[in-house]
Amino acid sequence: MEQTYAIELKNITKRFGKIVANDGINLKVKRGEILSLLGENGSGKTTLMNMISGIYFPDEGHILVDGKAVSIRSPKDSFDLGIGMIHQHFKLIDVMTAAENIILGLKGNAVLDMKKVHKDIQELVDRYGFDLDPAQKVYTMSVSQKQTVEIVKMLYRGANILILDEPTAVLTPQEVDKLFEVLRNMRDDGRAIIIITHKLNEVLELSDRVAILRKGKYIGTLQTSEATVESLTEMMVGEKVSLDINRPMPHDLKKRLTINNITCTNEDGLHVLENVSFEAFGGEVLGVAGISGSGQKELLEAIAGLTKLSSGSVIFHSPEGEDIDLAKYDAAQINELGVRHSFVPEDRLGMGLVGSMGMTGNMLLRSFRKGKGFFTSLKAPKELAEKIKEDLDVVTPDIDYPVRRLSGGNVQKILVGREIASSPAVLLVAYPVRGLDINSSYMIYNLLNKQKERGVSVVCVAEDLDMLLEFCDRIMVLCDGKVTGIVDARKTTKEEVGRLMTSHKEEQ
Amino acid sequence: MDNTVKEPLIHLSKREDMSFGKKWLVRIIAILLSLIVCAGFIFIIIKMNPVEVYEGIVEGAVGTGRRFWVTARDALTLLCVAVAVTPAFKMKFWNIGAEGQILMGCVASAAMMIYAGNALPTGLLLVLMFVCSFIAGGIWGIIPAFFKARWNTNETLFTLMLNYVAMQVVTFCIVYWENPAGSNSVGIINAPTRAGWLPQLFGLDYGWNLAIVLLLTVLMFIYMKRTKHGYEIAVVGESENTARYAGINVGKVIVRTVGISGGIAGIAGFILVSGSSHTISTSTAGGRGFTAIIVAWLAKFNVWAMAVIAFLLVFMQQGAIQIATQYNLNENASEVITGIILFFVIGCEFFINYKLEFRKKHSA
Numbered sequence: 001m002e003q004t005y006a007i008e009l010k011n012i013t014k015r016f017g018k019i020v021a022n023d024g025i026n027l028k029v030k031r032g033e034i035l036s037l038l039g040e041n042g043s044g045k046t047t048l049m050n051m052i053s054g055i056y057f058p059d060e061g062h063i064l065v066d067g068k069a070v071s072i073r074s075p076k077d078s079f080d081l082g083i084g085m086i087h088q089h090f091k092l093i094d095v096m097t098a099a100e101n102i103i104l105g106l107k108g109n110a111v112l113d114m115k116k117v118h119k120d121i122q123e124l125v126d127r128y129g130f131d132l133d134p135a136q137k138v139y140t141m142s143v144s145q146k147q148t149v150e151i152v153k154m155l156y157r158g159a160n161i162l163i164l165d166e167p168t169a170v171l172t173p174q175e176v177d178k179l180f181e182v183l184r185n186m187r188d189d190g191r192a193i194i195i196i197t198h199k200l201n202e203v204l205e206l207s208d209r210v211a212i213l214r215k216g217k218y219i220g221t222l223q224t225s226e227a228t229v230e231s232l233t234e235m236m237v238g239e240k241v242s243l244d245i246n247r248p249m250p251h252d253l254k255k256r257l258t259i260n261n262i263t264c265t266n267e268d269g270l271h272v273l274e275n276v277s278f279e280a281f282g283g284e285v286l287g288v289a290g291i292s293g294s295g296q297k298e299l300l301e302a303i304a305g306l307t308k309l310s311s312g313s314v315i316f317h318s319p320e321g322e323d324i325d326l327a328k329y330d331a332a333q334i335n336e337l338g339v340r341h342s343f344v345p346e347d348r349l350g351m352g353l354v355g356s357m358g359m360t361g362n363m364l365l366r367s368f369r370k371g372k373g374f375f376t377s378l379k380a381p382k383e384l385a386e387k388i389k390e391d392l393d394v395v396t397p398d399i400d401y402p403v404r405r406l407s408g409g410n411v412q413k414i415l416v417g418r419e420i421a422s423s424p425a426v427l428l429v430a431y432p433v434r435g436l437d438i439n440s441s442y443m444i445y446n447l448l449n450k451q452k453e454r455g456v457s458v459v460c461v462a463e464d465l466d467m468l469l470e471f472c473d474r475i476m477v478l479c480d481g482k483v484t485g486i487v488d489a490r491k492t493t494k495e496e497v498g499r500l501m502t503s504h505k506e507e508q
Numbered sequence: 509m510d511n512t513v514k515e516p517l518i519h520l521s522k523r524e525d526m527s528f529g530k531k532w533l534v535r536i537i538a539i540l541l542s543l544i545v546c547a548g549f550i551f552i553i554i555k556m557n558p559v560e561v562y563e564g565i566v567e568g569a570v571g572t573g574r575r576f577w578v579t580a581r582d583a584l585t586l587l588c589v590a591v592a593v594t595p596a597f598k599m600k601f602w603n604i605g606a607e608g609q610i611l612m613g614c615v616a617s618a619a620m621m622i623y624a625g626n627a628l629p630t631g632l633l634l635v636l637m638f639v640c641s642f643i644a645g646g647i648w649g650i651i652p653a654f655f656k657a658r659w660n661t662n663e664t665l666f667t668l669m670l671n672y673v674a675m676q677v678v679t680f681c682i683v684y685w686e687n688p689a690g691s692n693s694v695g696i697i698n699a700p701t702r703a704g705w706l707p708q709l710f711g712l713d714y715g716w717n718l719a720i721v722l723l724l725t726v727l728m729f730i731y732m733k734r735t736k737h738g739y740e741i742a743v744v745g746e747s748e749n750t751a752r753y754a755g756i757n758v759g760k761v762i763v764r765t766v767g768i769s770g771g772i773a774g775i776a777g778f779i780l781v782s783g784s785s786h787t788i789s790t791s792t793a794g795g796r797g798f799t800a801i802i803v804a805w806l807a808k809f810n811v812w813a814m815a816v817i818a819f820l821l822v823f824m825q826q827g828a829i830q831i832a833t834q835y836n837l838n839e840n841a842s843e844v845i846t847g848i849i850l851f852f853v854i855g856c857e858f859f860i861n862y863k864l865e866f867r868k869k870h871s872a
Contacts, residue, residue: 332755351749365754368739
C-alpha cells in the first residue's frame with residue numbers, strides 16, 4: 001500500500017537568472033513527523049520553503065499535499081492547504097495583544113467575540129504546552145514569546161503543516177529546549193513539521209528524519225537515529241571537514257584598549273550600554289556573546305567612534321605608547337589621528353561596503369581621503385583589489401563587478417580583506433562568519449587568527465556559542481547592555497555562557 | 509477547496525546580464541515598434557498618412573538651419589539642467605526644485621543686465637552674470653539641503669515648495685522691472701545695446717550656449733567619476749550608514765552637493781536669459797526642471813546618454829509644433845506620439861531585465 005504524505009515535492013527546480021537555487025528537489029513529510037531540512041547557507045533551503053508557502057512559483061516540478069497535486073500560486077493558496085510558515089522575522093503588530101494579532105486578517109463573524117477567541121487560543125496553548133498570555137501586548141514580549149505568537153497564529157488558523165525557518169537563531173539555550181518540547185507535542189498530535197536549520201546538534205536532538213541539500217541539489221534523506229554529526233557534515237559539505245577551529249595560544253599580550261564605564265543611550269532614551277568596562281589585549285581574541293540586541297552593535301560602534309557615548313572613556317593604548325581617549329573623537333578624526341583600528345560591521349553591504357561598486361571602489365572607501373588634491377587615485381585600490389582577489393580566492397567576474405551581486409562568502413572576504421590590509425592594531429568584527437559556508441568560514445577564522453598572532457587585539461561579536469567557545473581566548477557576555485561576566489573560553493561551558501546571557505531574568 | 513492543477517499562464521523570471529549589442533537591439537526594436545503603433549494611431553484616429561506626419565516632425569525639428577539651431581539650443585538648455593540635477597539624484601536627494609533654481613538664476617542674470625548692463629564692459633558683465641546666477645541657484649539648493657542635513661526635513665516637499673517661492677520672486681521682479689510700463693512684462697532687456705547678451709562664438713549664434721553646456725557636461729562627468737567629492741556622493745547615495753562608517757560627514761556632503769546642483773541649474777537660468785530669451789517671466793524655466801529629471805533618470809545618470817535623450821525630447825517637441833501648424837492638428841496629437849514612443853523606450857527596459865516564461869503544454 002502506498003503511503004500518503006502530508007506534503008510531497010517532486011523534482012522541484014527554481015532558477016534565478018543563471019543561478020539554479022533548487023535543482024530537482026524531492027522531499028516527503030509524513031503526518032506526525034518532524035523533518036529537518038539541513039544545508040549550508042545558500043544551499044536553497046529557504047527558496048524551497050518559499051515555494052511551498054506560495055512566495056515563489058517553481059519553474060519545474062510538482063507539489064503534492066495529502067497525495068493530491070496542487071498549485072500554490074500565492075501565500076493564500078498555501079494557507080488554504082493548511083501550510084503555515086514561521087519566518088525568521090516576525091510579522092506582528094506591536095501595539096496589539098497576542099490574541100488580536102492571531103485573528104488579524106481572518107474573516108470571522110460580524111460580531112467579534114474576543115472572549116471566545118481567548119478561550120480558543122488558551123485551549124491551543126494548553127494542549128501543546130505553550131507559554132502565552134493571549135491578552136499580553138506584543139511590544140512587551142521577548143523574542144521567544146513573539147515566536148510563540150507566530151506559531152499559535154498558524155495553529156489557530158488550522159495549519160497542519162508547519163514550516164519554521166531557523167527558529168532557534170534568536171533564542172537562548174533554555175528557550176530552545178522549550179520550543180523543542182512544544183514542537184514534539186505538536187508532532188505527537190499528528191501535525192507535520194519542517195524545520196530549516198544548519199545546526200547539527202538541533203537536528204539530532206529534535207527531528208525524526210533529516211533531508212540534506214547542498215548547493216541547490218537534493219543529497220538525501222536519513223533517519224535521524226542513523227545519523228551522526230560526522231555523517232551529516234559530510235553530506236552537507238560534500239567532503240569530510242574537521243570541526244575543530246585552529247586556536248593558537250595567545251602570547252606576548254599587550255594592553256590595547258581600556259574601556260571605562262561606558263554608557264550609551266538610544267533614541268528612546270533607553271540605556272543600550274550601561275557601565276560597561278573591560279580591557280582588550282593585543283595577541284588575543286576577545287569574544288562578545290549575548291542575545292541579539294544586548295548592546296553588541298553599540299559596543300563596537302562606540303569603540304569605532306560611530307556612536308556618541310553618554311559617559312565613560314575608550315582608551316586606546318597605541319603601539320607607540322600613547323594613550324588616546326577615542327570617546328572624544330568621531331570616526332573621521334580618529335582616522336586622522338592615525339589610530340589604526342579596523343571594523344568589520346554586522347551589516348556588510350549596508351555599512352561596510354558599497355553594494356553597487358566593484359572591489360576597487362570598495363577598497364577606496366577607507367583610503368579615498370589619502371593623498372592631496374581633488375582627484376581620487378585608483379592605482380593603489382586597484383592593486384589592493386587584485387591582491388585580495390588573488391590571496392583570498394574571491395570569486396568575481398571582474399574587480400569592478402558590483403559586490404552586491406557576489407555571494408555572501410565573497411562579500412565577507414572582500415570586507416575582511418580590506419580591513420586587514422590597513423594593518424590594524426585593533427580589529428573589531430561583528431558576526432564574522434554569519435551566513436557563510438564552512439569553507440569560507442574557515443578562511444575567515446584563519447585570517448583572524450593570523451591577525452591575532454601578529455599581535456592585533458581582535459574583538460569578535462558572535463551569536464554561535466560553539467564557535468565562540470572554540471575560537472576565542474576570552475568571552476565577555478553582555479545582557480541588556482551590561483557585562484554579566486568575562487570567562488576563559490578554554491575552561492567555560494556552553495551552559496555557563498548561556499546562563500550569563502540570560503542572567504537578568506534571575507535578578508528579577 | 510478548488511486547487512486545480514494549473515500553473516499560472518505567464519510568470520516572470522530575472523534575466524542574467526544581457527550583452528551590450530543585444531540590449532541595443534531590444535531598444536531599437538522598441539523604437540521601431542513604437543513608430544508602427546504611432547503610424548496606426550495617426551492613420552486610424554487622425555486619418556492621415558503617417559509618413560507625411562513623420563516628415564513634418566523631422567521638417568519642424570531640423571528642416572532648416574534656423575530650426576536646427578533652435579532645437580539644438582533648447583536641447584542644450586535641457587541637458588544643462590539634467591547635468592545639474594545629476595549629483596543630487598545620484599546622492600538620492602530628490603531635488604525636484606530645479607525649476608525654482610533655474611528661475612533664481614534667471615533673476616540674478618536679469619538683475620545684472622538691468623542694473624549693471626550699461627556700466628560694465630561686456631566680458632566682465634557676462635562673467636559676473638554667470639557667477640551671480642550660479643550663486644543664486646546654489647542658495648536655492650542649499651536652503652532645503654541645510655534643513656535636510658540638520659533636521660532631516662523632507663527634501664521633496666521642500667524643494668517643490670521653493671519652486672513657488674521662486675515664481676513669486678520673479679512676479680515681484682516683473683512688477684519692479686516692468687518695461688514698457690503697464691505691459692506686465694519685462695520686455696527684451698537691453699535690446700538696443702545688447703549688453704549682457706551672449707555674443708556669437710565661431711560665427712554661431714548659440715556657440716556660447718554650446719561651449720558652456722558641453723564644458724559643464726564634461727566637468728560633471730569628471731567630477732562624478734574621478735574626484736573625492738564624486739566618490740563621497742556615490743557612497744552617501746548608496747547608504748548613509750556606509751558613509752558614516754567611512755567617516756564621511758553626511759550633512760556636509762549633502763549641503764555641498766545640492767549647492768552645486770542648484771548652482772548649475774542657476775547657470776541654465778543664465779543661459780536662458782542671456783543666451784536665448786533675453787527676457788524673464790514666470791514661465792522662463794518652462795518645466796525644464798521637471799523634464800530634466802526624466803532625462804537624467806532615463807540616461808541612468810550617464811551624461812552622454814543624457815545628451816542624446818535631451819536632443820530626442822526637444823526634437824519631438826519642435827516637430828510637434830510643426831505638425832500642429834502644418835496639418836492644423838491639435839498639439840495634443842503630437843504629445844500622444846511622444847508618449848507612445850517614451851512608453852516603448854522605457855517599457856523595453858523591462859524586457860532587458862526580465863523574461864516571461866509561458867506555461868508549458870504538459871501539465872500533469
